[in-house]
Amino acid sequence: MSALLEVKNLKTHFFRKKQTIPAVDGVDLTIKKGETVALVGESGSGKSITSLSIMRLIPSPGGEIVDGQVLYNGTDLIELPEKELLKIRGNEISMIFQEPMTSLNPVLTIGQQIIEVLIYHQKMSKSKAKQKAIELLEMVGFSRAAELINDYPHRLSGGMRQRVMIAMAMSCSPKLLIADEPTTALDVTIQAQILDIMKQLSNKFGTSVLLITHDLGVVSEIADRIVVMYCGQVVEEATVGDLFENPLHPYSEGLIESVPSIEGEISRLQSIEGNVPPPENLPEGCRFAPRCPKAFDRCFQEMPTLSKKLSRSVRCFLYEQEEVGK
Amino acid sequence: MSQINTVPETTKQQLINPNLKHKPDTMLKIIVRKFFKNKLAVIGAIILCLIILASIFAPWLTPYTFEEQNLLNKLQPPSEEHLLGTDKFGRDLLTRILFGARISLFVGFASIAGAITIGTIVGSVAGYFGGWIDSILMRFIDTLYAIPTLFLLITLVTIFQPGVDKLILIFISTGWMTTARLVRAEFLSLRTREFVLSAKTVGAKSGTIIFSHILPNAVGPIIVAATIGVGGVILAEAGLSYLGLGIQPPIPSWGNMLQDAQNYTIMLKAWWYPTFPGLMILITVLSFNFVGDGLRDAFDPKVNE
Numbered sequence: 108m109s110a111l112l113e114v115k116n117l118k119t120h121f122f123r124k125k126q127t128i129p130a131v132d133g134v135d136l137t138i139k140k141g142e143t144v145a146l147v148g149e150s151g152s153g154k155s156i157t158s159l160s161i162m163r164l165i166p167s168p169g170g171e172i173v174d175g176q177v178l179y180n181g182t183d184l185i186e187l188p189e190k191e192l193l194k195i196r197g198n199e200i201s202m203i204f205q206e207p208m209t210s211l212n213p214v215l216t217i218g219q220q221i222i223e224v225l226i227y228h229q230k231m232s233k234s235k236a237k238q239k240a241i242e243l244l245e246m247v248g249f250s251r252a253a254e255l256i257n258d259y260p261h262r263l264s265g266g267m268r269q270r271v272m273i274a275m276a277m278s279c280s281p282k283l284l285i286a287d288e289p290t291t292a293l294d295v296t297i298q299a300q301i302l303d304i305m306k307q308l309s310n311k312f313g314t315s316v317l318l319i320t321h322d323l324g325v326v327s328e329i330a331d332r333i334v335v336m337y338c339g340q341v342v343e344e345a346t347v348g349d350l351f352e353n354p355l356h357p358y359s360e361g362l363i364e365s366v367p368s369i370e371g372e373i374s375r376l377q378s379i380e381g382n383v384p385p386p387e388n389l390p391e392g393c394r395f396a397p398r399c400p401k402a403f404d405r406c407f408q409e410m411p412t413l414s415k416k417l418s419r420s421v422r423c424f425l426y427e428q429e430e431v432g433k
Numbered sequence: 434m435s436q437i438n439t440v441p442e443t444t445k446q447q448l449i450n451p452n453l454k455h456k457p458d459t460m461l462k463i464i465v466r467k468f469f470k471n472k473l474a475v476i477g478a479i480i481l482c483l484i485i486l487a488s489i490f491a492p493w494l495t496p497y498t499f500e501e502q503n504l505l506n507k508l509q510p511p512s513e514e515h516l517l518g519t520d521k522f523g524r525d526l527l528t529r530i531l532f533g534a535r536i537s538l539f540v541g542f543a544s545i546a547g548a549i550t551i552g553t554i555v556g557s558v559a560g561y562f563g564g565w566i567d568s569i570l571m572r573f574i575d576t577l578y579a580i581p582t583l584f585l586l587i588t589l590v591t592i593f594q595p596g597v598d599k600l601i602l603i604f605i606s607t608g609w610m611t612t613a614r615l616v617r618a619e620f621l622s623l624r625t626r627e628f629v630l631s632a633k634t635v636g637a638k639s640g641t642i643i644f645s646h647i648l649p650n651a652v653g654p655i656i657v658a659a660t661i662g663v664g665g666v667i668l669a670e671a672g673l674s675y676l677g678l679g680i681q682p683p684i685p686s687w688g689n690m691l692q693d694a695q696n697y698t699i700m701l702k703a704w705w706y707p708t709f710p711g712l713m714i715l716i717t718v719l720s721f722n723f724v725g726d727g728l729r730d731a732f733d734p735k736v737n738e
Contacts, residue, residue: 164633166625168564197635209627214460214649223645224635259460275635 110178111315112138112161112283117175119153119160128386130156130170132339135413136317138283143309143316145330145347147323147362151383153339154319158285161317162202163192179283198228201276205288207269211260217244218256221275228279243274247304266297273304280312287319302329323366327351335359338383338394345419355421357399393424401425467731474727477720484717488534497525499532500683508703518705520693526705530713533685537717540597540670540686541663544604549659551605552612557643557651559613560620571617574610582607586669590678600679604666615658619651653732657725664721671714687714 114136121128131153138144146154159165161177163184177184179200184192204210212220218240225236237256244252247270260268269289276284286305290298306329309316318330326333326347333350335343335358343356354360364377381398384390390397396406405424413422469475487494503523511518517526559570586603593599623629624647632646667687673679674688675695682689687710694700694707 162634164630193636193638195636196633197637202631202634204627204631206627210631212628212632212646212650214652215646223637223641227641228636272631275631 109140110137111140111142111180112136112317113176113178114157114161115176115178117157117160117177118173119156119165119170120173121170123169123387126387129339129389130386131160133175134336134339134341136334136341138315138317140282141309141313141315142332143306143318143330145318145320145326145333146336147320147326147333148336149321149383151338151386152336153386154321154336155287156339157336158202158287158317158319161285162196162200163187194228197224197276197281198279199281200283200285201279201281202285202287203269203272203276203289205291207265207272207292210272211268213260215259216256217258217260217263217271221256221271221278224275224278239278240274243278244271246277246308247271247274248300266293266300269293269297269301270304273301273308277308277312277314281314283315283317284309285317285319288321289318290325291320291322298325305329323362335362338389339386340394340422341413341420342395342422343420344413349419355419355426356395356423357401357425358395393422464731468727471727471730473723474730477723477727480716480720481724484534484713484720485538488531488538491528491531491535494531495525495528497528499524499529499685501525508706510703511705517709518703520690520706526690526709529685529690530687530709533687533690533710534713534717536597536680536684536686537667537670537688537714538663540600540604540680541666543601544608544666545659545662547601547605548608548662549612549655552609553616553648553655555609556613556616557620557648560617561624561639561643561647563621563624567617570613574613577607577610586673587676587678590673595673595678595681597680597684600670600673604669608662608666611662612655612658615654616651619654620647623647623650653728657729657732660721660728661725664718664725667714667721668718687711 114134117131117134117136118129119131121130134153134157136144136146136157146157148154156165156170160172161184163172163177165172172185175185179195184195187195211217218237221240221243222233222236225231225239226233229236229239231239240256241252244255249255249267249270260271263271273289284305289305290301293301302325305316308314316329318326320326330347332344332346334341335350335356337358343350343354343359345355350359351363354363358379361377361379365379379398380400384394384397390407392405392407392409393399393402393411396402399406403424409424411422411424411427413420414427416426501524503519506515506519506523507521509515509519509523515525515527517530520526520529555570555574559567585607589603590599620643629642629646632642637646670679670686671688671691674686675692677689677692680686680689682693690710691707691714694703694710700707
């Protein structure tokens with residue numbers, strides 16, 4: 108399987124007064140065709156900024172991609188002129204967001220919003236686009252799609268709106284779907300439904316998915332590989348099975364331990380001590396060191412590199428010498 | 434495989450309310466309903482409609498023309514032949530008020546249409562793009578604001594011969610900045626909303642986002658500003674005409690009718706002469722303000738029905 112998207116040493120910084128805030132600081136990421144990759148980490152770890160950087164939608168003025176490459180099928184999206192980029196957004200790479208309640212335009216009908224995308228990218232006629240919009244809405248589970256296209260978003264619940272968002276994102280059968288915490292704002296039963304729809308559609312169209320989440324339950328459900336981020340850096344990357352069975356980085360370990368388990372004895376829920384350090388004031392050395400239970404002297408002085416070994420990689424001195432992945 | 438199994442929406446809704454009919458209220462319907470709840474605004478709207486209709490059909494409503502003089506019949510009090518009396522040249526006052534309404538309203542609507550168009554374009558560009566584009570446009574507007582409008586008006590009118598077209602141009606060039614600021618403020622808060630970001634992710638161009646995604650969300654405040662603005666322009670036109678710098682006689686406007694009446698020092702003798710044009714200005718501007726207030730409440734989602 109070849110790589111669909113390759114992010115290399117991506118650095119997105121925000122500039123505030125004289126401060127530089129490295130929200131994303133050298134991220135490497137690869138997504139293969141048809142694969143679902145989960146990007147996990149606490150709030151403020153740079154997950155969303157990474158995804159917005161891939162789409163080149165960093166809020167400007169303020170933020171800027173200062174270094175790195177985003178190779179989509181070999182073309183660097185960062186070097187691409189805006190005009191070419193507009194043809195890729197929504198057509199080849201599309202995106203859904205956390206807040207379905209505010210992601211749809213309140214003054215346009217659902218139909219108008221989907222039809223617009225189809226006319227723009229697929230050059231469909233209006234009547235054909237309408238037909239296709241109805242099909243798409245049926246595909247995400249609306250039975251009265253023909254009536255729904257004349258509805259305004261305020262008539263729909265959060266779960267319904269998220270399904271509309273998925274229909275819109277999938278309207279041009281994109282090669283890559285970026286889902287930024289698509290289920291966070293929804294209740295648990297709807298979460299499962301949304302994940303199910305995403306899984307089925309991505310299988311159907313062969314769409315790769317970059318799933319951004321802090322919910323490890325969601326990850327185990329849908330993802331093939333996990334990339335763990337902390338303070339704008341990738342700290343560990345592994346397949347779902349490997350990571351859940353044998354997390355290497357102390358941070359990944361902490362994340363997995365803080366998920367409540369149904370089995371086993373009842374004990375106090377584990378949590379990671381402390382908070383994510385503010386990005387304008389990062390510690391020297393390993394960024395996780397101040398919170399790390401296994402930290403030693405070297406961790407506070409030097410930054411470990413992301414070392415690739417076999418099918419996984421980890422950024423930690425504990426594994427520098429030994430062979431990882433055995 | 435194209436159908437994903439979920440509970441059909443209709444059954445779900447029927448569980449909650451079996452009588453629920455699917456006919457959603459459009460935004461427009463809700464706005465109209467809220468507007469009609471406001472008595473003053475409705476009265477204002479009715480008065481404005483009557484004035485507009487009367488000015489359109491003026492030639493059919495009176496047997497006189499606005500320039501027909503009859504010096505033998507000057508300064509006659511209201512009577513059966515002349516419902517609102519006559520002026521110092523014996524012209525029918527009602528006729529002149531109706532034709533004056535044409536001028537005053539036309540100047541009002543045309544000026545505001547122009548000012549809103551320019552203001553909306555400048556404001557949306559400044560608010561949407563931000564950064565240096567915003568800074569340049571806003572500093573330019575600040576500069577224009579620093580010029581005293583009345584003196585600018587008087588200077589411009591003295592340079593160019595006064596006339597309807599020039600008046601409109603002047604009102605447009607001095608009136609668009611307010612709208613630009615208003616629209617910019619709306620855009621600043623709307624452009625960071627998530628639906629704008631999601632429009633960007635589907636590849637919408639800047640123009641599409643500005644005009645078909647953000648602008649419809651800002652239409653409420655713009656309409657309100659326009660409505661109240663028309664009243665303001667009518668007042669300003671009356672003021673300029675009163676100073677003799679606006680519409681030139683014999684073409685009637687409410688402002689120059691007032692001036693005619695004032696020139697005539699025996700105002701006390703012919704009370705109807707200044708009173709009716711003055712009343713028309715008052716009623717019209719007040720109606721525009723009431724309608725504007727009503728629209729503001731109708732467009733504001735925080736004001737409940």
